[in-house]
Amino acid sequence: MNFSKSFRNTFLVILLSLIVSACATKKTTTKVEGQMQGDVYTGTDTVKYLADGVPDRVFFATNESILTTKSRDTLRKQANWLRENSSVNVVVEGHADERGTREYNLALGERRANAAKDYLITYGISADRISVISYGKERPVDSGSNPLSWSKNRRSVTVKAN
Amino acid sequence: MIRIINLFFIIFFLLSTKAYSLIEIDITRGNLDPLPIAVSPLFQDDDSKRNSINELKIKNVGSEISLVVENNLKISGLFNPLSKEAFLQKPDIAHLKPRFEDWALIKAQALITGKVTIEDKKLKVEFRLWDILAGREMMALAFTTVPSNWRRVGHIISDKVYERLTGEKGYFDTRIIYVSEEGPKTARVKKLAIMDQDGFNTKYLTLGNELVLTPRFNPTSQMVTYLSYFKNLPRVYLLDIETGTQEVVGDFPGMTFAPRFSPDGKKIIMSFAKDGNSDIYTMDLENRIVERITNHPSIDTSPSYSPDNRFITFNSDRSGYQQIYVMKSDGSNVKRISFGKGLYGTPVWSPRGDLIAFTKLHKGKFYIGVMRTDGSGERLLTENYYQEAPSWSPNGRVLIFYRETKSNDKGEGFSAKLWSIDLTGYNERQVQTETDASDPSWSSLLSN
Numbered sequence: 001m002n003f004s005k006s007f008r009n010t011f012l013v014i015l016l017s018l019i020v021s022a023c024a025t026k027k028t029t030t031k032v033e034g035q036m037q038g039d040v041y042t043g044t045d046t047v048k049y050l051a052d053g054v055p056d057r058v059f060f061a062t063n064e065s066i067l068t069t070k071s072r073d074t075l076r077k078q079a080n081w082l083r084e085n086s087s088v089n090v091v092v093e094g095h096a097d098e099r100g101t102r103e104y105n106l107a108l109g110e111r112r113a114n115a116a117k118d119y120l121i122t123y124g125i126s127a128d129r130i131s132v133i134s135y136g137k138e139r140p141v142d143s144g145s146n147p148l149s150w151s152k153n154r155r156s157v158t159v160k161a162n
Numbered sequence: 163m164i165r166i167i168n169l170f171f172i173i174f175f176l177l178s179t180k181a182y183s184l185i186e187i188d189i190t191r192g193n194l195d196p197l198p199i200a201v202s203p204l205f206q207d208d209d210s211k212r213n214s215i216n217e218l219k220i221k222n223v224g225s226e227i228s229l230v231v232e233n234n235l236k237i238s239g240l241f242n243p244l245s246k247e248a249f250l251q252k253p254d255i256a257h258l259k260p261r262f263e264d265w266a267l268i269k270a271q272a273l274i275t276g277k278v279t280i281e282d283k284k285l286k287v288e289f290r291l292w293d294i295l296a297g298r299e300m301m302a303l304a305f306t307t308v309p310s311n312w313r314r315v316g317h318i319i320s321d322k323v324y325e326r327l328t329g330e331k332g333y334f335d336t337r338i339i340y341v342s343e344e345g346p347k348t349a350r351v352k353k354l355a356i357m358d359q360d361g362f363n364t365k366y367l368t369l370g371n372e373l374v375l376t377p378r379f380n381p382t383s384q385m386v387t388y389l390s391y392f393k394n395l396p397r398v399y400l401l402d403i404e405t406g407t408q409e410v411v412g413d414f415p416g417m418t419f420a421p422r423f424s425p426d427g428k429k430i431i432m433s434f435a436k437d438g439n440s441d442i443y444t445m446d447l448e449n450r451i452v453e454r455i456t457n458h459p460s461i462d463t464s465p466s467y468s469p470d471n472r473f474i475t476f477n478s479d480r481s482g483y484q485q486i487y488v489m490k491s492d493g494s495n496v497k498r499i500s501f502g503k504g505l506y507g508t509p510v511w512s513p514r515g516d517l518i519a520f521t522k523l524h525k526g527k528f529y530i531g532v533m534r535t536d537g538s539g540e541r542l543l544t545e546n547y548y549q550e551a552p553s554w555s556p557n558g559r560v561l562i563f564y565r566e567t568k569s570n571d572k573g574e575g576f577s578a579k580l581w582s583i584d585l586t587g588y589n590e591r592q593v594q595t596e597t598d599a600s601d602p603s604w605s606s607l608l609s610n
Contacts, residue, residue, distance in 0.1 A: 108461065134435065
């Protein structure tokens with residue numbers, strides 16, 4: 001009797017935890033689905049536009065400055081637009097998430113901004129039209145402390161300088 | 163603008179009994195049994211109390227000074243200051259000759275007594291340290307200074323007591339320079355701030371118009387080097403605390419950051435980032451000659467000299483991830499010293515020369531730790547959600563660093579505070595600041 005009761009309770013606990021964990025998994029996947037690939041942000045929540053259809057920013061994986069296929073696509077659009085608007089100069093701002101030491105993140109932001117700048121140069125934009133600045137982790141766009149927020153903050157943003 | 167050296171201390175007698183005493187404190191271990199000490203209020207006569215009110219708007223500066231001492235000794239973790247309510251002897255009588263039995267009765271092992279007078283706009287303080295068990299005086303000291311220096315008098319007494327009982331220099335007559343933070347995470351306003359080590363006398367050195375980061379003292383603690391985004395150009399600056407004069411020292415065609423003084427105060431070592439690559443450079447402050455120290459396509463940053471100027475420890479991701487390296491100060495003989503699991507950053511050489519403190523990131527947690535200068539003997543002192551940037555107390559016994567809390571999905575609940583911890587891993591404490599705070603740097607001892 002006692003045994004069967006405790007067995008039943010244990011069973012209930014296991015069942016409940018399975019349901020809870022199933023819900024939790026479902027919740028996180030739906031939330032992140034379509035917004036992150038690996039840990040690179042792919043959504044559009046915080047994105048602004050240099051012009052119609054020309055996003056201003058690209059996103060990076062943790063500790064990385066490699067441009068993803070999508071980032072290169074965005075930067076080619078920026079390069080096209082900059083070629084058509086030859087009087088506009090830009091500043092590329094490099095940013096990191098909050099999960100790194102301040103000084104290293106300043107260097108990492110600079111590396112990311114230059115990765116974007118170099119790609120724009122490859123697509124024909126003159127280096128003297130592009131300056132870079134790193135803010136490290138000092139200027140997050142999303143103030144949350146979770147993987148999705150961090151992914152939005154690992155970015156380089158191309159802004160008009162004039 | 164701010165006058166650090168606005169004091170004139172005249173030490174007019176020093177009678178240190180070097181005789182054998184029964185009490186001493188071993189500070190190389192975690193002290194779980196702090197020394198019971200009685201800090202008697204410093205006696206002040208009625209004339210002096212009137213002058214005290216006139217000069218300082220403080221009724222009894224003698225007991226205020228004793229509170230400064232008591233608080234310092236308590237936060238060191240090595241002393242247990244006893245409640246004044248239990249004291250049986252009056253301050254003036256105790257100062258002349260304590261009845262040792264009375265103090266032994268309340269379990270005091272050491273006693274501090276003293277006397278304060280304010281006359282002709284001068285503050286005269288004398289104090290004595292007594293060994294209760296041996297029944298004798300251990301130290302007697304007196305100073306004269308301007309009345310507004312009364313808190314520093316408390317810090318100097320604390321340092322003398324600490325030194326007499328531990329055999330090592332104290333760290334109480336010191337200041338902390340840090341970055342004061344206010345506002346939401348996405349638009350944080352940051353200012354340079356300076357305060358006494360115990361959180362009093364906070365002064366703001368910049369107005370918050372531009373982003374400022376990572377201030378560090380020079381060896382005499384009169385100058386500070388830091389990163390400022392003045393006119394949106396991140397550059398290393400130099401600030402004279404006394405005069406308020408600021409000048410850019412790292413005006414290279416790119417970002418300069420992560421500055422620190424060399425231990426002789428003659429150079430600033432920093433990172434210079436250009437075209438996606440950060441390397442380490444030095445600038446001689448006298449002749450402005452710039453030297454390149456590292457030349458590697460990886461990120462090289464957070465440099466810190468050994469106290470003898472011969473070596474530099476720094477942070478590099480040349481192995482693929484952030485690790486700690488040591489090289490000769492000319493840039494030769496680069497050796498990786500961190501080999502544990504995780505990422506390592508912000509190495510900073512101990513003023514004693516034997517250890518390097520660092521930040522470690524492993525499995526989503528941040529640690530403050532120390533290792534020997536060859537990388538052996540790694541010890542993690544504290545674990546948290548986010549913390550970094552340790553800075554050594556001048557005696558190399560305590561580390562101050564900053565810690566951030568996790569925010570919720572709306573970004574609420576975020577804070578940044580200063581904390582300290584003993585090298586032993588014990589005695590972790592929050593350091594009081596008026597605002598949120600980060601990037602602390604500990605000064606040298608202001609008086610010796």
